[in-house]
Amino acid sequence: MDTIDVVIVGAGIIGCSTAFELSKLGLKVEVIEKHKPGAMGSGWTLAGVRQSGRHESEIPLAKYSVKEWFTLSDKLDGKTLYKQEGNLRLARNEDEDKRIKNLVKEQKSNGLEIEYLSSSKEIRDVCPSLSSKIISASYCPTDGHADSKETLSSYVDAGKRNGVIFSDNEEVLEISCINNKINSIKTTKRVISCKFCILANGIFCNKILKTIGKKIPLEIPIVTVIQTEKTAKLLKPVIGVANASLAMRQENNGYFRISSGFQDWNGNLKLKNDMPYAETTLEKIQSTINQSIEVIPELKNCSIKSFWGGLIDLTPDALPVIDYVSECEGLIVASGFSGHGFGIAPAISGIISDLILNKKTRLPINSFTLHRFQNQNILNSDKYDLTLHG
Ligand SMILES: Cc1cc2nc3c(=O)[nH]c(=O)nc-3n(C[C@H](O)[C@H](O)[C@H](O)COP(=O)(O)OP(=O)(O)OC[C@H]3O[C@@H](n4cnc5c(N)ncnc54)[C@H](O)[C@@H]3O)c2cc1C
Incomplete structure (x- = not known):
């Protein structure tokens, strides 16, 4: 059986940026992608890097990310084509x-x-x-935009240089928790033992979460x-x-x-x-x-x-879930970005690396818990008007 410190499910901008952050910590990281990097949201996107029009709880993440976007291309030693054009x-x-x-x-x-x-x-x-x-x-x-294809391939290349393994055309099927702790994940090709697993698989996060009886209420x-x-x-x-x-x-x-x-x-x-x-x-x-x-x-x-x-992986309050799953130590969800996850990826990847290190997160995430949806009615009729994208 393969043994990896952190398995990331999904090679979108969240999975790839997180892999790069974690690779700097010297962890053994593998990203497993059903198709190819950028196959879904991160390829379909407009790729705006926006602070305006965001919910107040996302603004600190967006501001932090804008600072990061300025130097991202240097950090990755690759292109992002980021431009601060408003x-x-x-x-x-x-x-x-x-x-x-x-x-x-x-x-x-x-x-x-x-x-x-x-x-x-x-x-x-x-x-x-x-x-x-x-x-x-x-x-x-101070808002702007970047190129999603270039950014993603720069993240992948920088991650690979730091030792991240990218396994494409492989689907994660289920996770196994033993004694409330992540033990392994099963893919279409193998079983991998791991200490941490990050669900960054966008609209399909519930397919994996349901294997441990959890769910994020999502509209698509x-x-x-x-x-x-x-x-x-x-x-x-x-x-x-x-x-x-x-x-x-x-x-x-x-x-x-x-x-x-x-x-x-x-x-x-x-x-x-x-x-x-x-x-x-x-x-x-x-x-x-x-x-x-x-x-x-x-x-x-x-x-x-x-x-x-x-x-779009749309949650009832159009905010993402960035949280540990308390019933399965080592399992972290980073999904439900509701049509505006591209611009804030630099903040999200930093936050996830804080969670992995068990540190206080660099930015507040109390609005992004998994349990906030308990006892909530899922979307009402004017649902799509609630959130801005692009
Ligand atoms: C049309 C459009 C316009 C947008 N415009 C903007 C914008 O201007 N600004 C902005 O900030 N955001 C925007 N967004 C939102 C943003 O693009 C997304 O929030 C972001 O790209 C999501 O990234 P992700 O990594 O969470 O998910 P994704 O990019 O969807 O990546 C998930 C990956 O997981 C893989 N996967 C799924 N299940 C499995 C499995 N079981 N095993 C292995 N792999 C799996 C998928 O193949 C996919 O590649 C837009 C989105 C769309 C669709």
Whole structure:
């Protein structure tokens, strides 16, 4: 039987960043991935690195992460393509304007550098390609974006240089706890004995948790993403809208990534070129395109390169679970990022390394416990409006 200090389930941004952090502690770490790194959320993502629009309990994590993003590429000795080009959240009508005003007030009181832009001129000074119909916006200049593919492969390469083992095309099937302590995990290929196991497997965390009788209440909506062909530089900040029905950014190489709000998913996850693929519909694509052209009229001249569906591990309060499982010492859950886990990965990986070392975590995590969902009703009807992504 293989023996490893820490087994990480899932090679998304959370699993890969955590593997890198732990490798610096001299631990023997193995990441087990059912497909390939970035096969799900961390590949489907928009990759905004945002503090604004977050719940107050996530703001310290987002602020910490922004500092880390500045030097991450040096630390990993690889590319992240991180750019601090701001985030604009737009109001397209009076109702949305009220939301934006409230958001700015609340976020300022949480110590965030965020402004309310009250005229089309102020907004277009920040981003000239935006429609003159946008009536107001929040602007957080210290937000930004990165490239998910580059970042993930830099984490993987840096981890490998430090001795992390990445095992792709292998699925973790179950975990075994003996005397309330993690003992081993069983995969499609073998059994591995370990001291710690971290569940960073996104929407599939419950498949493993249920093997020890635990569960996170998750909804899994889909987000439609459209990628355009390369176009002239039209956009620097990441764009969102007040009701979270649209987000977009222009990638370094000129492609736009445009994403919808949360939509109902039919539950059908297929494989395309051996990678998981969630189908979206023409209607969802059409409404996303229509909204994007309303916001940046010049987009109407762009061609479509690609489109896909991205699945979201949405918890009832749209906050993640970052916690020990008390019934199984050594088992840590880091899942349920609810559509905004990419930007805060540097903080999450640091926190998990504190948990492994049994130290006080560098940032508070009392809002992210596993047991907070006990006795709670799962989502109500305006569920998807609660949370912003992008
Ligand atoms: C369209 C879209 C836009 C987004 N925009 C943003 C944004 O702008 N900013 C932001 O901060 N966040 C954003 N997010 C959210 C962010 O991308 C995710 O929260 C983050 O990538 C999740 O990373 P993860 O490592 O937790 O999960 P994932 O990236 O989903 O990784 C989990 C991995 O586990 C693997 N796996 C599952 N089960 C098993 C098993 N049993 N054994 C082995 N492997 C397994 C999967 O194959 C997968 O690779 C967006 C998400 C989407 C879908």
